[in-house]
Amino acid sequence: MTTPSRIAVDAMGGDGGIAVMLAGVAAARRRYEGIHFYLVGDEAQIREGLATHPNLTAASEIVHAPDVIRSDEKPSQAIRRARTTSMGIAIDLVKQGKAGAAVSSGNTGALMAMSKLSLRTMKGIDRPALAALMPSLGETDTVMLDLGANTEVDARNLVQFAVMGAAYARTALDLERPRVSLLNIGTEEMKGTENIREAAAALREAGHLRLDFRGFIEGNKLSRGETDVIVCDGFSGNIALKTVEGTARFVADLLRRAFANSIRSKIGFLISKPATELLRHHLDPNNHNGAVFLGLNGIVVKSHGSANETGVATAIGFAAKMLRDDLIRRIAEDLGHIEAKAA
DSSP states (O other): OOSOEEEEEETTOSTTHHHHHHHHHHHHHHHSSSEEEEEEEOHHHHHHHHTTOGGGGGGEEEEEOSBOOOTTOOHHHHHHTGGGBHHHHHHHHHHTTSOSEEEEOSOHHHHHHHHHHHHOBOTTOSSOEEEEEEOOSSSSOEEEEOSSSOSSOOHHHHHHHHHHHHHHHHHHSOOSSOEEEEEOSOSSTTOSOHHHHHHHHHHHTOTTSSOEEEEEEOGGGTTSSSOSEEEOOHHHHHHHHHHHHHHHHHHHHHHHHHHTSOHHHHHHHHHHHHHHHHHHHHHOGGGSOOEEEETBSSEEEEOOTTOOHHHHHHHHHHHHHHHHTTHHHHHHHHHHHHHHHHO
């Protein structure tokens, strides 16, 4: 990175507490150059934690927040306490322009509500969407959105999600013209709801956009690497993502049991260890951690609540890359193409 990126980190969010968050920030500091951090949370606890991470002292600034958003707190309640909480203050630093991005492992609903209220949606976007990277058999990961921000959407929303997802894929995956598909119950043109079919028709006519629309994709092809961006409503996306994560854990646990079953299987494990380690690394959610709210006037990244320090560092790395590659500008340019075409 040639210019410093300023990232506000909600140091109090996440299941592991401040210790895991600071360890993740310290790992990100070692892994990525040129990042300055705003560490938002209880000042006394942060100072105590920094004693074990001296590499952060010169690259961070503590911003005191007296309150924390609880994991079970309703978004409507969290919004009323935004100004005093670590999550709310981290987002406000982005709004003020002091930080380019905010990263939190806290309450997803509260983070979405606060981010939307504070940063507002971009011109040309009706609803922001939650996007993340999923491992695939292709040369790169696959972008999927929406993953839970909007349970009900119309055709216009799906087209906007496709535009934002393609811009994110060009940034996160370094793809010039990402392949985009709509999640559906079949690949035939007559399959799916009216909204999905209308969105598909609009995307087929969108040759002016920097994306390659590939039609529909079914759930059994999510990880095949046949497309770069998978677009769906938040209800379907959230279920699909958790199903993929659950399947990955199932496969890992099944292999663990199989290799521990007998002396012969233990010997087999030793022989196949390089392959199983590659599988473990590929399926580890911490190596893909970090979902971004696309469509806002600022970058907000949601780290998984159970993420370890590697996962937190990965989420911070995504935020830094989006800042470096100017994701907001790229999305705005693509939305401008839609408006120009409509005019």
